[in-house]
Amino acid sequence: MKLPAVLAGGALKGQIKGERLITPLTVLAITAAVVLMPAERSNWDVGGVISFLTFFATFVAIYGIFTLGLNVQWGYTGVFNFGVMAFFLVGANAAAIITKPPANTEYVRYVGGFGDKLAFIPVLDSDQWLPFLFGIAGAAFFAGLLAFLLSIPTLRLREDYLAIATIGVAEFLRRVTIEEPGLVNGTRGLTGIPRPLGELVSTGDYKFVMLAIAVATLALVYVAIERGIRSPWGRVLRALREDELTTAASGKNVFAFKSQGFVVGAMIMGIGGAIYAYANGAVSPDTFTHFFGTFIFWAMLMVGGSGNNKGAILGAYVVWGFWTITLQLQGYDLPTVVASRIPFIRDFVVGSLIVVVLLLRPKGLIPEERRVSMWVERHAKRFRDLPPTPAEEVESPVTDQGPGRDRSADA
């Protein structure tokens, strides 16, 4: 057993010294800009800055949920989903139509509308939270169902076919919401989505409640994934990602496990979509573009470090921070030629960023951890105290590369 070496591998040796500074410096720069730019623009108005940062943090948490879902699919299972937008769309719309009251005018048409029927517990202001739990559950269910259906024709095939098929299904669903106005109100989309716990606090303070809800959901999802991934189930997923043939030879049902990883990731994205719908209060087909609905989550995951949940959340923070900074830039006195093009320049930078990250820092800001088992962690101390045997010392440079195939060669 090479366990001590595996444990040491977590320290990630063999890096150039300056490279260790990249992650803290990036985070510092983004944080400084996100805090200082609105502060400077609002003449150091503390209330305004706090309000701005609350909204910012809420959306970081929501995009963090999506990135965690994508991390389960790509980072842990190795399933290649280029249609995050499909699950975003399904989750957000499902949550909205489950929670909204029935449609009653000829201009607003949608299916569902169970909001008033779902608060069936007469106590504890259940209309303020119960329908939303149903909404989130429904969002997760429908997103998971879509992933399951999609996995049947594609998961047995080459990995890039799934990417093409998911782009297709995302575009298809976006068209369906536009072409079928009776489904989720067509191009106008759904507005006035009820807010969870909305009537319990004043409108001015509501942003803090929403932040708490988003962060709590993110934390729950994070803990659930961490538990799942460090269980035998999670280790099968990672084994699958590294080498399907060997996993199949060990008697694991490759298709079933891949499908499970894909579905679980999609359900998390569905939950993210639901929280997005509640935080934003409105969803429309304009929200769901391939860039904003899919690509940005890939950028977040690749920047943060795929295969690492902390990295996924940090990636969401860094990319969304950059996004917010560019929005702030529009308020400054820039030449018209630049000012009118800021959104396009930002898209260009995000598109190039993913290529640069792949080339220069394929492991992302926080590389994948090597320790994968709760059992090893519990017994880690005992192994650390063991003196290394000569054989292990020879072997350790190899195991620094991590068990199995080196991810830097691949991701």
Add this chain to the structure above:
Amino acid sequence: MAATATAYGRLRDYRQLVGQFLTGPGLPLLFLGLGLWALIGRTDAFVIGVVTGSVLALGAIGLTLIYGILKFAHFAHGDAMMLAAYIAFFALTGVMVGERTDTKVLPWTLSDLPGATKPILNFSFGYGLLIAMAVAAAIMVVVFIVLDRLIYRPLRRRGSGIVIFAIASLGVAIAMRSLILIFWSSFGRFYVPGIRPTTDLPFGIRILSDQVFIFWAALVLSALTYVILFRTRLGKAMRAMADNPELALVSGINTDRIIIWTWVIGGGLVGIAGVMLALQAQLKPELGFVLLLPLFASTILGGIGSPQGAFVGAMVVGITEEVAVTLGFISPGYKFSVAFVILILMLLLRPRGLFGAKT
């Protein structure tokens, strides 16, 4: 008891037969039948479908070569087509979006050549557009080679998986589309404004003259690619590399050179396909991404790495799209979903494609 068992067995035999038919000769025959039926039943839709298919074919042939030889899904193909279309537009008119509105930034453009905008035959464009097309194709060749040197070759050397290439190419696609938006904004544009001349075909079908040009150009270029691939030493080497890169390398084929040639052919076709697309529809930044799905559907339909397959696949996708919309099976908003359905059908029944070898 025995009777039911036999009946069940017979049912299973039938199901097996149907399955074998569908995954074997059934799908090609089905598409052939659909094509013939469309040709006789709705000749007008069939003809438009052939034109749509021609544009798709030019893109899909390049895509299938890159997919087959470099072994990755080039997600930037659609956006590269659109970028090429805009480069041709720029070479022709010199127009870019300035502070707020269009401004001519080039002092001299291809339109200033004597008689460059005078229509050839009864097409809408003059020889200026043909030169612009050549310029766009040449620039796309350079762009593709530079991108290969900067991005794909380092990834190849590192032994990255196909997924990493796909993500990188998606990043390139986003960057290309943003460049179009930065320089030319999101309006729809045309090479030649105004009403465009039409041509009468037999059976009372009237189409744009430009569409006749698109069809012939696609046919000639596809034939040319076929000749390069199956009648030259370079083509032989390319096919060898598509079959087995390591074997090709040890048999003394300069694989680096083959990779460059693949990008040259792919880039040239992308340049021409982009101009054809803009001629057939219009110049619009998001058109490239929309085209991605029909392109991949055509490529997979024809079998990855097979240019003649990509041509047939593109025709099937183009004709099915137009006929389905014309016959009212689907509303025009769902037009693109035809490609999606074909793609899923192929992945389920015959993932190797119509012309792909049995594995």
